[in-house]
Amino acid sequence: MKRSFMLVFLMVLIVAATGFAATPKDTLVIGANTGIFITMDPAVAYEVFPNKIVAALYAQLVKLEAIEGVIVPVPDIAESWEISEDGLTYTFNIRKGVKFSNGDPLTAEDVLFSLKRPIVLESVSAWFLVDIFGINKDNVDEKIKMIDDYTVSITLNAPYAENITLGILSNMFTGIVNKDVVLEHEVDGDLGGAWLTDHSAGAGPYVLVQWERNNVILLEANPNYYGNQPPLKRIMVRDIPEASNQRLLLERGDIDVAWDLTPQLLEEAKRNPDIVEVKVPGHSNEYLAMNATWGPLANPKVREAVRYSINYEEIVEDIMLNNALLVQGFINKGYFGYVEENPFYQDIEKAKALLAEAGYPDGFEVELLTSNTDTRKAEAEKIQADLALAGIKANIVIMQSSQMYAKYRAQGHQMIIAGWGNDYPDPDNLAMAHASYRAKQLAWRNAWFDDYAATLCEWGQVEPNPDKREQIYKDLTEYWFHNGPFAMLYQTVEFWGIRKEVKNFEEAAFGYGMLFDFTKVSK
Numbered sequence: 269m270k271r272s273f274m275l276v277f278l279m280v281l282i283v284a285a286t287g288f289a290a291t292p293k294d295t296l297v298i299g300a301n302t303g304i305f306i307t308m309d310p311a312v313a314y315e316v317f318p319n320k321i322v323a324a325l326y327a328q329l330v331k332l333e334a335i336e337g338v339i340v341p342v343p344d345i346a347e348s349w350e351i352s353e354d355g356l357t358y359t360f361n362i363r364k365g366v367k368f369s370n371g372d373p374l375t376a377e378d379v380l381f382s383l384k385r386p387i388v389l390e391s392v393s394a395w396f397l398v399d400i401f402g403i404n405k406d407n408v409d410e411k412i413k414m415i416d417d418y419t420v421s422i423t424l425n426a427p428y429a430e431n432i433t434l435g436i437l438s439n440m441f442t443g444i445v446n447k448d449v450v451l452e453h454e455v456d457g458d459l460g461g462a463w464l465t466d467h468s469a470g471a472g473p474y475v476l477v478q479w480e481r482n483n484v485i486l487l488e489a490n491p492n493y494y495g496n497q498p499p500l501k502r503i504m505v506r507d508i509p510e511a512s513n514q515r516l517l518l519e520r521g522d523i524d525v526a527w528d529l530t531p532q533l534l535e536e537a538k539r540n541p542d543i544v545e546v547k548v549p550g551h552s553n554e555y556l557a558m559n560a561t562w563g564p565l566a567n568p569k570v571r572e573a574v575r576y577s578i579n580y581e582e583i584v585e586d587i588m589l590n591n592a593l594l595v596q597g598f599i600n601k602g603y604f605g606y607v608e609e610n611p612f613y614q615d616i617e618k619a620k621a622l623l624a625e626a627g628y629p630d631g632f633e634v635e636l637l638t639s640n641t642d643t644r645k646a647e648a649e650k651i652q653a654d655l656a657l658a659g660i661k662a663n664i665v666i667m668q669s670s671q672m673y674a675k676y677r678a679q680g681h682q683m684i685i686a687g688w689g690n691d692y693p694d695p696d697n698l699a700m701a702h703a704s705y706r707a708k709q710l711a712w713r714n715a716w717f718d719d720y721a722a723t724l725c726e727w728g729q730v731e732p733n734p735d736k737r738e739q740i741y742k743d744l745t746e747y748w749f750h751n752g753p754f755a756m757l758y759q760t761v762e763f764w765g766i767r768k769e770v771k772n773f774e775e776a777a778f779g780y781g782m783l784f785d786f787t788k789v790s791k
Contacts (some may be wrong), residue, residue: 290521291521291522291523291524291767292502293791294499294500294501294502294791295500295501295502295503295504296500296502296503296504296524296525296770296786296789296791297504297506297522297523297524297525298503298504298505298506298523298524298525298527299506299508299513299514299517299518299522299523299525299526299527299528300317300505300506300507300508300514300527300528301507301508301509301511301527301528302481302482302485302505302507303482303507303509304317304318305317305318305321305479305481305485306318307464307465307466308321308322308325308464308465308466308467308468308476308479309322309461309464309465310322310325310326310382310440310441310442310443310445310464310470311382311385311386311389311391311393311394311441311443311445311459311461311464312386312389312391312392312393312461313393313440314392314393314440316780316781317527319440320780320783320784320786321485321487321503321505322440322443323440323443323472323783323784324472324473324474324487324503324786325443325468325470325472325474325475325476325487326440326443326444326445326468326470326471326472327344327345327366327374327443327444327470327471327472327494328344328345328437328438328440328442328443328444329344329345329346329360329379329383329437329438329442329444330342330343330344330345330346330434330437330438330442331343331344331438331783332435332438332693332779332782332783333783333785334602334775334778334779334783337602337778338602338603338604338606339602339603339693339778339779339782339783340431340604341431341434341435341437341438343363344363345362345363345366345374345379345444345471346360346361346362346363346420347361347362347363348360348361349361351430354427355424355427355428355730355732356423356424356425356426356427357421357422357423357424358421358422358423358424358433359415359419359420359421360379360419360420360421360422361418361419362374362375362376362379362418362419362420363494364418365494366471366494367471367492367494368446368449368469368470368471368492369468369469369470369471369472369475369490369491369492369493370446370449370469370492371492372446372448372449374444374446374471375417375418376414376415376416376417376418376419376420377414377417377447378444378445378446378447379414379420379444380412380413380414380420381445381447381450382442382443382444382445382447383412383420383422383442384408384409384412385445385459386441387403387404387405387408388405388408388459389458389459389461390405391441393439393440393441394441396436396439396441396691396692397436397441400428400436401422401424401425401433401436402424402425402426403422403424403425410423411423411424422437426729426730427730427732428696428729428730429694429696429728429729429730429731429732429737430732431604431694431734432692432694432696432729435692435693435694435697436692438692438782438783439692443470443472444470444471445460445464445469445470446469446470446471449469450463450464450469453467466479470490471490471492471493471494472490472493473489473490473493473495473497473498473786473787474487474488474489474490474498474503474786475487475488475489475490482507483506483507484504484505484506484507485504485505486502486503486504486505487502487503487504488501488502489501489502495787496787498786498787498789499787499789499790499791500786500789500790500791503786506523508523511526511528511529511530511533512533514526514527514528514529514533514765515529515533515534515536515537515765518537518543518765518766518767519537519540519542519543521542521767524766524767524769524770524791525764525765525766525767525770525773526764526765526766527764529763529764529765531588531589531591531763532589533765534763534765535589537765538765541768542767542768543765543766543767543768544765544766544767544768544770545763545764545765546763546764546765546766546773546774546777547591547761547762547763547774548761548762548763548774548777548778548779548780549593549600549601549602549759549761549762549778549779550600550759550760550761550762550780550781551600551689551690551693551760551779551780551781551782552687552688552689552690552759552760552781553595553598553600553687553688553756553757553758553759553760554592554647554685554686554687554756554757554758554760555685555686555687555688555754555755555756555757556574556578556651556683556684556685556754556755556757557681557683557684557685557686557710557713557714557753557754557755558571558574558682558683558714558753558754558755559679559681559682559683559714559715559753560714560715560716560717560753561679561715562682562715563632563634563682564626564628564632564634565634565682565683565753567626567627568750568751569622569623569625569626570622570623570626570628570632571752571753571755572622572750573618573619573620573622573623573626573658573660574619574655574660574683574755575612575755576612576613576614576615576616576618576619576622576658577614577616577619577654577655577657577658577660578612578614578651578654578655578755578757579613579614579650579654580594580596580610580612580613580614580757580758581594581613582650583647583650583757583758584758586650587643587646587647587650588643588758591760591761591763592757592758592759592760592761593758593759593760593761594610594758595610595756595758595759596609596610596611596612596749596755596756597609597610597745597748597749597756598698598699598701598702598703598745598748598754598756599695599698599699599741599745600690600693600698600759601759602693602778602779603693603694603695603698604693604694604695604734604738605694605695605728605737605738605741605742605745606695607741607742607745607746609745609749611749611750612749612755614654616657616658619657619658620658620659623658623659623660628659629659630659631658631659631660631661632659632660632661633660633661633662633663634655634660634661634662634663634682634683635662635663635665635681635682635683636648636651636652636662636663636664636665636682636683636684636685637665637667637672637675637676637681637682637683637684637685638664638665638666638667638672638684638685638686639666639667639668639669639672639686640666640667640668640669644685645664645666647685647757648662648664648666648685649664651685652664662683672684672686673686676713677713679712679713679714679715685757687760688701688702688710689781690781690782692782693779693782695728695741696725696728696729699724699725699728699741699744700725700729702748702752702754703716703718703721703722703724703725703744703748703752704721704722704725704726705717705718705722706722706725706726707722707725710754711752711753714753714754715753716752716753718751718752720747721744721747721748721751721752724740724743724744724747725744727740728740728741728744762777762780762781764777769791770789770790770791771789771790771791772788772789772790773789775788776788776789
């Protein structure tokens with residue numbers, strides 16, 4: 269393994285020294301800032317990019333797949349499952365004949381050990397199981413059980429919709445580790461955690477060969493992988509912290525993918541005919557929120573006037589340089605329940621009429637709070653100018669993020685520009701945040717105490733019929749559009765610069781943030 273690593277590494281160095289574009293055809297070389305990498309342990313890994321590398325090393329109970337533009341859970345190690353009549357217990361049938369990378373058979377005993385491990389370790393990634401499913405160290409043995417060598421059951425505290433349950437179980441903490449190998453390396457009850465920090469013991473499509481921090485990460489194809497062998501035999505991640513250096517090496521051909529380009533650097537790199545831009549929908553949104561109990565904003569007509577004052581297209585085009593999607597609902601594009609409608613556009617006369625109907629014909633003065641990033645400051649200035657056209661004077665207040673969110677969580681704001689990132693690809697994650705004050709998240713922070721919206725959220729959480737469930741979220745979105753405390757500005761996008769010889773990268777990256785499938789990439 270080490271000889272193979274050195275061979276590939278020397279090849280890359282030779283390419284860099286000679287200056288011709290010829291990374292190995294069976295190797296994908298990624299340039300990225302790897303400072304965010306902390307561990308390769310699937311029970312502990314939490315950050316987005318590291319999780320995608322870890323996901324290449326481990327098969328999971330279930331995984332996510334983009335099917336016809338919608339991200340859905342599909343079988344992985346669990347080839348099928350049954351749900352009890354009360355909707356509380358999921359019985360997973362483990363795929364037979366699967367081997368770990370070292371050739372050991374994978375059985376339900378490994379699955380049981382792997383599912384319990386993040387809970388026993390009290391890993392931050394296990395919050396899904398603890399906070400949502402009600403599984404903790406005290407009840408884990410009764411909630412997660414091995415039925416036989418190829419069957420495992422999980423019992424929840426409520427009959428959540430199937431897409432919610434499976435979406436949560438597709439997170440990286442369900443990566444299946446080789447129990448025997450991990451326990452061979454256990455130290456002081458860490459369940460092999462120290463060893464798994466920079467080793468792998470999985471059944472995924474790749475194996476971790478070497479990780480030299482602040483230098484290089486190398487994966488090689490797992491010869492025992494149960495699925496089709498990936499087209500790329502190696503994935504190399506080179507530590508290149510500076511985005512400008514990533515662009516330079518991409519254009520020279522020393523790397524195949526630049527992971528961290530800014531929009532401006534990507535635009536510059538695209539002038540090179542050998543460079544291709546890849547963009548996919550992201551899993552977060554940017555919004556203007558209004559405190560629904562403060563002064564004029566307590567009136568729904570005033571909030572509607574604010575929504576009609578904003579020029580959303582100019583924010584997407586001029587501030588985000590089109591690196592965003594105009595999505596005005598709270599459910600992201602690419603999710604079950606996504607509503608394509610964008611009902612709001614800048615109509616100053618309509619905004620003024622709504623303000624007059626609400627009793628504010630001369631407008632009003634309001635504090636507009638946001639954080640100190642360049643993007644947020646630009647958004648605040650743009651919205652300030654737009655609101656002024658309707659007669660609303662917005663006074664911008666810039667704070668450090670920590671101070672801003674402390675004030676926001678205490679409902680101490682009037683208006684705020686902020687964002688939200690998703691934890692699992694189901695409308696429940698977004699509806700509870702944006703529409704249910706009972707969840708004590710964004711709707712609560714904005715003091716929108718709407719029982720109709722909160723009840724729809726709860727119905728959607730447990731409705732077993734997908735068609736009825738989809739209708740619930742459509743009804744909720746339509747109601748939220750015109751009654752809620754938000755003006756949704758955009759959905760983020762993820763983007764990369766790649767060499768034109770890299771194939772199927774967009775397909776592999778669709779859903780990035782939730783998934784990235786390296787087995788789809790080729791050269």
